[in-house]
Amino acid sequence: MHTNRRDFLKLSAAAATATAFGGLGFARNAKAGKLPDHAAALNPKWSKQTTSICCYCAVGCGLIVNTSLKDMRAVNVEGDPDHPINEGALCAKGASIWQLAENDRRPDSVLYRAPYSKEFKKVSLAWALEKIAHNVKKTRDETFTVKNAKGQVVNRCDGIASVGSAALDNEECWAYQTMLRSLGLVYIEHQARI
Amino acid sequence: MTNHWTDIQNSDCILIMGSNAAENHPISFKWVTRAQEKGATVIHVDPRFTRTSAKADMHMTLRSGSDIAVLGGMIKYILDKDLIFKDYVVNYTNASFILGDKYTFDDGLFSGYDPKTKSYDKSTWAFAMDADGNPKKDPTLKNPRCVYQMLKKHYARYDLDKVMAISGMSKKELVGLYETYAATGTGTKAGTIMYAMGWTQHTVGVQYIRTMAMVQLLLGNIGVAGGGVNALRGESNVQGSTDQCLLFHILPGYLKTPSAKDDSFEAYNKAYTPHSNDPKSANWWQNYPKYSASLLKSMWQDDDPAKSYEYLPRLDKNAASIYSWLPMFDKMEEGMFKGLFAWGMNPACSGANSNKTRNALSKLDWLVNVNIFPNETGWFWEGPGMDPTKIKTEVFFLPCAVSIEKEGSITNSGRWMQWRYKGPNAPNDQKPDGDLIYELMHEIQSLYKKEGGAYPEPITRLTWDAIATNGVFDPHKTAQLINGRFTRDIEIKGKMYKKGELVPSFAFLQADGSTTSGNWLYCNSYTEKGNMAARRDLAQTPEQANIGLFPNFSWCWPVNRRILYNRASVDLQGKPYNPKKAVIAWNGEKWVGDVPDGGWAPGSKYAFIMRKHGFGQLFGPGRADGPLPEYYEPLECPVKEHPFSKTLHNPTAIKFDDEKKAVCDPRYPLIGTTYRVTEHWQTGLMTRNCDWLTECEPQVFVEMSPELAEMRGIGSGDKVVIESLRGSLWGKAIVTKRLKPFSIQGTTVHQVGLPWHFGWTWPKDGGDSANLLTPSVGDPNTGIPETKAFMVNVRKA
Numbered sequence: 001m002h003t004n005r006r007d008f009l010k011l012s013a014a015a016a017t018a019t020a021f022g023g024l025g026f027a028r029n030a031k032a033g034k035l036p037d038h039a040a041a042l043n044p045k046w047s048k049q050t051t052s053i054c055c056y057c058a059v060g061c062g063l064i065v066n067t068s069l070k071d072m073r074a075v076n077v078e079g080d081p082d083h084p085i086n087e088g089a090l091c092a093k094g095a096s097i098w099q100l101a102e103n104d105r106r107p108d109s110v111l112y113r114a115p116y117s118k119e120f121k122k123v124s125l126a127w128a129l130e131k132i133a134h135n136v137k138k139t140r141d142e143t144f145t146v147k148n149a150k151g152q153v154v155n156r157c158d159g160i161a162s163v164g165s166a167a168l169d170n171e172e173c174w175a176y177q178t179m180l181r182s183l184g185l186v187y188i189e190h191q192a193r194i
Numbered sequence: 195m196t197n198h199w200t201d202i203q204n205s206d207c208i209l210i211m212g213s214n215a216a217e218n219h220p221i222s223f224k225w226v227t228r229a230q231e232k233g234a235t236v237i238h239v240d241p242r243f244t245r246t247s248a249k250a251d252m253h254m255t256l257r258s259g260s261d262i263a264v265l266g267g268m269i270k271y272i273l274d275k276d277l278i279f280k281d282y283v284v285n286y287t288n289a290s291f292i293l294g295d296k297y298t299f300d301d302g303l304f305s306g307y308d309p310k311t312k313s314y315d316k317s318t319w320a321f322a323m324d325a326d327g328n329p330k331k332d333p334t335l336k337n338p339r340c341v342y343q344m345l346k347k348h349y350a351r352y353d354l355d356k357v358m359a360i361s362g363m364s365k366k367e368l369v370g371l372y373e374t375y376a377a378t379g380t381g382t383k384a385g386t387i388m389y390a391m392g393w394t395q396h397t398v399g400v401q402y403i404r405t406m407a408m409v410q411l412l413l414g415n416i417g418v419a420g421g422g423v424n425a426l427r428g429e430s431n432v433q434g435s436t437d438q439c440l441l442f443h444i445l446p447g448y449l450k451t452p453s454a455k456d457d458s459f460e461a462y463n464k465a466y467t468p469h470s471n472d473p474k475s476a477n478w479w480q481n482y483p484k485y486s487a488s489l490l491k492s493m494w495q496d497d498d499p500a501k502s503y504e505y506l507p508r509l510d511k512n513a514a515s516i517y518s519w520l521p522m523f524d525k526m527e528e529g530m531f532k533g534l535f536a537w538g539m540n541p542a543c544s545g546a547n548s549n550k551t552r553n554a555l556s557k558l559d560w561l562v563n564v565n566i567f568p569n570e571t572g573w574f575w576e577g578p579g580m581d582p583t584k585i586k587t588e589v590f591f592l593p594c595a596v597s598i599e600k601e602g603s604i605t606n607s608g609r610w611m612q613w614r615y616k617g618p619n620a621p622n623d624q625k626p627d628g629d630l631i632y633e634l635m636h637e638i639q640s641l642y643k644k645e646g647g648a649y650p651e652p653i654t655r656l657t658w659d660a661i662a663t664n665g666v667f668d669p670h671k672t673a674q675l676i677n678g679r680f681t682r683d684i685e686i687k688g689k690m691y692k693k694g695e696l697v698p699s700f701a702f703l704q705a706d707g708s709t710t711s712g713n714w715l716y717c718n719s720y721t722e723k724g725n726m727a728a729r730r731d732l733a734q735t736p737e738q739a740n741i742g743l744f745p746n747f748s749w750c751w752p753v754n755r756r757i758l759y760n761r762a763s764v765d766l767q768g769k770p771y772n773p774k775k776a777v778i779a780w781n782g783e784k785w786v787g788d789v790p791d792g793g794w795a796p797g798s799k800y801a802f803i804m805r806k807h808g809f810g811q812l813f814g815p816g817r818a819d820g821p822l823p824e825y826y827e828p829l830e831c832p833v834k835e836h837p838f839s840k841t842l843h844n845p846t847a848i849k850f851d852d853e854k855k856a857v858c859d860p861r862y863p864l865i866g867t868t869y870r871v872t873e874h875w876q877t878g879l880m881t882r883n884c885d886w887l888t889e890c891e892p893q894v895f896v897e898m899s900p901e902l903a904e905m906r907g908i909g910s911g912d913k914v915v916i917e918s919l920r921g922s923l924w925g926k927a928i929v930t931k932r933l934k935p936f937s938i939q940g941t942t943v944h945q946v947g948l949p950w951h952f953g954w955t956w957p958k959d960g961g962d963s964a965n966l967l968t969p970s971v972g973d974p975n976t977g978i979p980e981t982k983a984f985m986v987n988v989r990k991a
Binding site for chain 1 (some may be wrong): 199200218219220221222224395426427428429430431432433434435436437438439440441442445446451454455457493504505506507508509510517518519522525526530531532533534535536537538539541544545546559560562564566567568572575576582583584585586587588589590591592593596597598599600602603604605606607608610611612614615616617618619621622624625626627628630631632633634635637638640641642645647648649652653656661667669672673675676712713716730732742744747872873874875876880881883884885886887890956976977978979981
C-alpha cells in the first residue's frame with residue numbers, strides 16, 4: 001500500500017478514535033465507530049503488543065507496536081506512556097514509524113547490478129550471498145598484506161573497506177565487527193566518524 | 195553523555211551550544227522544560243535563531259566556527275573573577291600538577307611541532323615528576339608552572355574585545371553568558387552543556403568539547419546531578435555502535451586496534467596498560483589485559499588469546515590521517531579498494547564532499563549496499579553526471595528488516611541499553627542485518643574451509659556459531675557473548691563459578707583465557723539474573739527518585755552507573771556538595787544512591803578513576819592538536835587573521851593539499867553551514883520515503899538574512915543556487931530574520947544555512963545533498979569533517 005494524503009488522514013482519524021476510546025492508546029475495548037477495521041485490529045484478540053525503542057535520534061524513546069495476528073504486519077506504533085524518558089510522547093519522526101515499516105517503496109527483492117549495466121535485476125538472497133562471498137574471498141586473497149612497507153607483520157586485507165552502521169543493534173554491531181576483523185579489514189568506519 | 199536524559203531536569207543552568215535540541219532531539223526538551231519550570235536558566239548560543247532559541251531564557255548568535263574564542267573567554271572570566279569551585283578544582287582536577295620544563299606555547303603553536311609532519315611531539319607536554327614517579331603538585335595553585343597558573347596565562351589573551359571581534363557577539367551578550375553560567379560554580383548549583391554536531395564537525399571539534407569540559411571542571415559541574423558534558427547523539431544506536439567499535443582505531447570496549455609495532459599480545463598489552471605509582475589512583479585501565487584477553491576469547495574460543503592476537507589485523511600506525519573516513523574515500527578515489535560494504539549507511543550523501551565520494555564509488559569493483567530503501571549510494575551509477583555504461587562497479591543491494599521487525603538492544607545517548615522486541619514480520623521474507631551478517635560470514639567461512647586462501651586461520655578458526663542457534667542469528671546468545679561467560683570452573687574472590695556461567699560483572703574478567711566477554715563495558719548487562727536491558731521496573735529509593743535515576747529500568751554502562759564520575763559529587767568525607775540533589779552519599783558503611791565510581795571508602799581513591807593519575811584533566815596532554823584548546827579559524831573562512839595568534843588554522847588538521855580551500859576568496863564570500871529539521875533524519879534515506887514527513891519538508895531550502903537577500907536580489911520562495919569550490923545544488927530561498935549578518939573585525943559577514951537531508955533519488959524535485967558543498971578537511975583527533983563552517987556563494991537560479 002502506498003500511503004497518500006487521504007490514507008494519512010484516515011489513519012490519523014483512526015488513531016485519534018482509538019486514543020479517545022482507549023486512554024493511552026492501548027484501546028483494549030475500543031469501539032471504533034465509523035472506522036471499525038483499524039480500531040478492531042488493536043484488540044488483543046487480533047493483535048499483539050510489543051515494546052520497542054525509536055530508531056531515529058539517540059534520546060531512546062519507548063514505543064508500543066501493535067501487530068496484526070492475521071498477517072503479522074504493523075497496525076499501529078505509538079509512544080510508550082510507561083517509558084520514563086518520553087512518557088508516551090514522540091516527535092514527528094517517531095510518530096511516523098508505522099509508515100517506515102508499511103511502505104511500498106521498500107524493494108521486494110535482492111537486487112544485482114552487473115558491471116556497465118543500466119539496470120538492477122532481481123536475484124535471490126542465496127545467489128547474492130554466494131557471489132558476494134566469492135568476491136570477498138577473491139579480493140582478500142589478491143590484496144592480503146602480510147608485511148607492510150617497513151617489513152612489519154600486519155596480516156590485513158587492504159582491498160576492502162566498510163562503512164556502517166549506527167542503525168544496527170548492539171548485537172549486530174558486534175557480529176559485524178567480528179566478521180570484518182576476522183577478514184582482516186582495517187578500513188572500518190561508520191556514522192560516528194562523520 | 196556523562197549524565198542522561200531525565201537528569202537534565204536537575205540542572206540550574208542549561209547551556210545549549212552547537213545543538214538545536216528542541217528540533218533535533220525534541221523529547222530531550224521535555225526535560226529541559228521541566229528544569230526551566232523549576233527555575234533553571236536556559237541559554238542558547240547558535241549562529242541561527244531556532245525553536246531552541248525561542249524557548250530559551252537567553253539567546254545569542256555567534257559566527258559558526260568561533261566557539262573556542264567564546265568559551266576561552268569564559269575560562270578567562272572565571273579565572274579573573276575567581277569563580278572556580280576551589281575545593282573541587284584542587285581535589286579532583288589536575289590544576290595543581292606542575293608542568294615539565296619542555297612545555298612552551300608561542301603564537302598559536304605548542305612545543306614539539308614538526309612542520310614537516312604537521313604533528314606534535316607530545317612528550318614535551320609531560321608533567322614534572324617526583325621521586326616516586328608521580329606528577330609534582332602544588333595544592334596552593336601558586337607555582338607558576340602549575341596547570342592553574344598556565345591556564346591563566348594561556349587564556350589571558352581571550353579578552354572581551356578580541357572575543358567580540360572574531361565571534362560577532364556583543365560585549366553585553368558575552369558578559370551575560372559568562373556571568374549566568376559561572377554562577378553554577380558553587381557546589382550547590384549545577385550547570386550542564388547540551389551539544390551536538392554543531393560542535394563536533396569542525397577541524398577543532400575535539401577542542402571545542404575540551405574547552406567546555408574544562409569550564410565544567412573549574413565550576414565543579416562533572417559527576418553531579420544536572421551537570422556533566424552531554425553529547426546529544428544523533429542515531430538511535432550510535433552510542434552502541436561506538437561502544438562495539440565499528441571504527442578503525444578501536445576494538446569493542448575502546449581497546450586499541452593493534453599497530454604494526456605491537457608484535458605480540460604481551461607487547462600489545464604492555465603498550466596500552468597504563469601504570470601509576472600512586473596507590474590512591476584507581477587507574478582502572480590497569481585491567482586492560484583482562485578485557486583484551488576476554489575479547490579475543492569471545493571471538494576465537496578454541497585458541498589461547500596469545501595465539502588469537504595474531505589473527506587481528508594491524509595498522510601501520512593508529513592515525514586518523516591514514517585510516518579515518520576522509521582518507522578512506524580519498525584512497526578509494528585513487529583506486530586502492532576493490533570492494534566496499536556500505537551497510538546501513540548512505541555515504542554518497544552523508545560524508546563531506548559528496549561529488550568526491552560518488553566518484554570514488556565508481557572506482558570499486560564491487561559494492562554491497564544493505565539498506566531499507568533505494569538510496570544514492572546503491573544507485574550511484576545512475577546518479578547525476580554518471581554514465582552507467584562506463585561504470586564497472588558491480589552492485590548488490592540487500593534490503594533488510596526495519597527496527598520494529600527484529601529483536602535486539604540499542605544504547606541511547608545517556609548510555610541506557612534498551613531491549614527491543616520483534617513486532618511484525620518483515621515483508622517479502624526480508625531479514626534483519628544480524629541474519630545477513632551471520633549468513634554471509636558463514637558462506638565465506640565455508641569457502642575458506644573448503645579451498646584455503648590467504649592466511650585462512652582468522653576465518654576458519656572463528657567461533658562463528660557462538661552467535662547463532664540452529665544456523666540462525668540469535669540476538670540473545672550474542673548479547674550473552676558480549677556480556678561473557680566463564681570458560682572453565684574457577685574460584686574468584688572466594689566464590690566458585692561454573693564453566694558456562696555468565697560473568698556477573700567486569701570485575702570478574704580474567705587475563706588468562708578463563709573468561710569470554712565480547713565487550714567488557716557491557717559485562718553485567720546479561721547475567722544469570724537475566725537480560726538487564728529488558729528491565730522495565732520504575733521502582734526507586736527516595737534518593738534515586740529525587741534525581742530521576744531509574745536504576746531498575748533498562749541497563750546502563752558501566753555496571754548500571756547512571757552518572758559518570760559521581761565520586762566527584764561528594765567531598766573527601768563522602769558528603770554530597772549538594773545534599774538536595776545527592777547522586778551518591780557515604781552513610782558510614784557504604785555508598786547509597788547511584789552505583790559509585792568504585793566502592794572504596796571516601797577519600798581513599800581519587801575521583802577520576804579512568805585517568806592514569808586519577809584527576810580530571812584541565813591540562814590534557816593526549817590530544818593531537820595541543821594540551822590546551824586554542825583558537826583557530828575553520829579551514830575555509832572569511833578572515834585572513836584572528837586576534838589570538840598568527841597561526842590561522844589548526845596546524846594539525848586533516849586535509850588534502852591538492853584540494854583548494856576558500857580563504858577570503860571573493861567568489862565564495864558567505865559562510866555556509868548545514869543543519870537538520872525535525873521531520874527528517876540524517877541523509878533522509880528513511881524519512882524521505884515516508885510521505886507523512888516529506889509532506890512537511892519536501893525539499894532543500896536555503897536560509898538567509900533579509901540584508902543578504904536584498905544584496906542578491908532574492909525573494910522568499912525563489913529558486914537559488916548555492917555553490918562552493920566543490921559543487922553546487924539548488925534550494926528554495928527562505929529569507930528570514932532567523933539569520934543575521936555578523937560584524938567580524940569591523941567587516942560585515944553573511945552566513946547562510948541549509949538542511950542536508952536530501953538526495954536525488956527521492957522525492958522528485960527534492961534537491962540533492964548539502965554535502966556536495968562541504969570540504970574534505972577534518973579534526974586531527976577524530977577525523978570528523980568540518981561541515982559546520984565552510985565558504986559558499988548564493989545566487990538566484
